[in-house]
Amino acid sequence: MAIQLYHNPRCSKSRATLALLVQRGVEPEIIEYLNDPPDEATLKQLRAALDCPVIGMIRTKEAPYQENGLETASEEELIDAIARFPILLERPIVVNGRRAAIGRPPENVIDIL
Numbered sequence: 001m002a003i004q005l006y007h008n009p010r011c012s013k014s015r016a017t018l019a020l021l022v023q024r025g026v027e028p029e030i031i032e033y034l035n036d037p038p039d040e041a042t043l044k045q046l047r048a049a050l051d052c053p054v055i056g057m058i059r060t061k062e063a064p065y066q067e068n069g070l071e072t073a074s075e076e077e078l079i080d081a082i083a084r085f086p087i088l089l090e091r092p093i094v095v096n097g098r099r100a101a102i103g104r105p106p107e108n109v110i111d112i113l
Contacts, residue, residue, distance in 0.1 A: 002029045006093040014092035017103030024113060037086035043079050046093060049100035054078040057090045064088055
């Protein structure tokens with residue numbers, strides 16, 4: 001299974017993580033999640049691979065988080081919100097099999113390679 005990168009090319013951390021992967025000889029499958037948003041099942045798999053609560057994979061400063069009162073949302077409601085508003089997904093996320101890491105900073109992903 002190829003290493004996947006949930007990527008936003010406009011994000012400097014995402015670009016830096018991609019560069020780090022390439023420097024290490026990894027050519028990831030790039031998923032531009034804003035153009036090809038993950039469904040709820042995929043988001044649940046990402047959460048499990050990240051081994052964190054859903055809030056750990058959300059960008060809480062984005063407008064859809066604040067405008068939709070997600071501060072008190074359940075895990076299921078947060079998954080639904082990310083599926084509806086993919087801008088909420090923290091980036092970049094590198095997935096290697098059953099393991100994943102958020103590249104903030106980019107070096108966070110090295111342990112799962």
